[in-house]
Amino acid sequence: MNLGSACVAALIVVGGGFGTASAGTETILSCDFDAEPIDQIIGTGGAIVGQPTAIAFDAYVRSAPFATPSLEMADTWGTGARAVTFEFLNDWEITTGVVDIAMDLEFQSMDNYQISVREFNGASQSFATLRFTLTGGVSHTDADGGAGIITTYSAGTATHLELSFDMDARTCDVLLDGTPVLSDETFGIADRGVGSVLVGLSHDADSTGVFSVDNLVVTATETPSPVDPASWAGTKASYRD
Numbered sequence: 001m002n003l004g005s006a007c008v009a010a011l012i013v014v015g016g017g018f019g020t021a022s023a024g025t026e027t028i029l030s031c032d033f034d035a036e037p038i039d040q041i042i043g044t045g046g047a048i049v050g051q052p053t054a055i056a057f058d059a060y061v062r063s064a065p066f067a068t069p070s071l072e073m074a075d076t077w078g079t080g081a082r083a084v085t086f087e088f089l090n091d092w093e094i095t096t097g098v099v100d101i102a103m104d105l106e107f108q109s110m111d112n113y114q115i116s117v118r119e120f121n122g123a124s125q126s127f128a129t130l131r132f133t134l135t136g137g138v139s140h141t142d143a144d145g146g147a148g149i150i151t152t153y154s155a156g157t158a159t160h161l162e163l164s165f166d167m168d169a170r171t172c173d174v175l176l177d178g179t180p181v182l183s184d185e186t187f188g189i190a191d192r193g194v195g196s197v198l199v200g201l202s203h204d205a206d207s208t209g210v211f212s213v214d215n216l217v218v219t220a221t222e223t224p225s226p227v228d229p230a231s232w233a234g235t236k237a238s239y240r241d
Contacts, residue, residue: 025100028088029197029218033069036061042071047089056082056200062212065106066158070214075201081114083200085123088218093120095193097222099165103199104214107155110134111209114202117163120195127187127194128163128172131202132211138181140174144188150174151181165194167222 031050036042042059045051052059062072073084088094107113113132119125129146131139132153140147153159153176162175170190174182199213 025219025221026223027217027219028090028092028094028223029086029216031071031086031216033061033071033214036069038063038069042084047087052084053087053196054085056084059084065108065212066104066214068214070104070106070212071199072210072212073200075111075209081200081202083114083116083198086197086199086216086218087120087195088220090224091120091195092220092223093193093195094165094167094220094223096167097220099167099194099221100219101163101165101197101217103161103216105159105161106157106212107132107153107159108210108212109155110136111211112202113209113211114198114200115161116198117165117194118196118198119192123196123198125189125192127165127189128174128185130161130163130174138176140182140185142172142185142187142189144186147182147185151176151179167193 029047033042033050035050038061040061042055042061043049043051044053044055046053057073057076060072061069063069071084101117112134114129116123116129117127126141126143129141131141133139136152136154137149138151138153140150160177164173165171165187169184170186171184172182172187173180173184197216197218199216201209
C-alpha cells in the first residue's frame with residue numbers, strides 16, 4: 001500500500017492560522033489525494049494513508065477541476081443522502097481544545113450537497129451540517145437547531161471552507177473563502193467529541209449533482225494522548241509494500 005505525501009506530513013507542525021496547523025496543534029487528518037491513481041475509486045484505508053474510512057457510493061479520484069488530484073462525488077442514485085466518511089488518526093474523538101477543519105470545494109452545478117461533522121464511528125451527533133442547496137443557499141443545522149441560511153455559494157469556481165469547533169465553549173465558527181459566515185454558534189452536544197467528517201450529497205429525487213473536494217485537513221490543539229514518533233514510523237512502515 002502506498003503512503004501518500006499527506007500521511008508522511010501528518011505530524012508536521014507549521015506556522016499558520018485558522019484551518020492550518022500552528023504551534024500547539026497536531027494534524028489528525030490530511031487528505032490531498034495526490035498519490036492516488038487517477039480515475040479510480042478511492043480506497044478506504046483511513047487517515048494513516050490519507051483516505052476515508054467508508055464510502056457509501058463510488059467516489060473517484062480525478063485530475064480536474066483542481067490543479068492537483070481531488071475526490072469527485074456524483075449523484076448517480078436518485079433519492080437519499082449518501083456520504084464519504086473521513087475519521088482521524090488513532091480513531092481519535094476530540095472532546096477538548098479546538099478542532100479546525102478545512103477543505104477546498106468546487107461544485108459543477110447548483111444541486112444538493114452536504115458537509116457534516118459527527119462523532120467517531122457514528123453519525124447521530126450533529127456538531128454541524130452544512131447543506132449547499134439547489135437554490136444557492138448554504139444552510140447550517142446542528143444538535144440544538146442551528147442557524148439556518150448563513151450564506152450563498154456559486155458553481156464552477158473553487159471555494160475554501162473552514163469550520164472551527166471550540167470543544168470547551170461548545171461552539172462552532174464557519175468561514176467561506178476567508179469570510180466569517182457563522183460565529184460562536186452553540187452545537188448542543190455535551191458528552192461526545194468531534195470524530196468524523198462526512199462529505200457527500202443530500203436528499204433529493206434526481207440523479208444529478210457533481211462536486212469535488214481537495215486538501216481536507218483537520219487539526220486539533222488537544223488529543224487524547226501524544227503520538228510517539230517511533231511508533232508513528234513503525235506504523236508507516238507496516239503500510240509499505
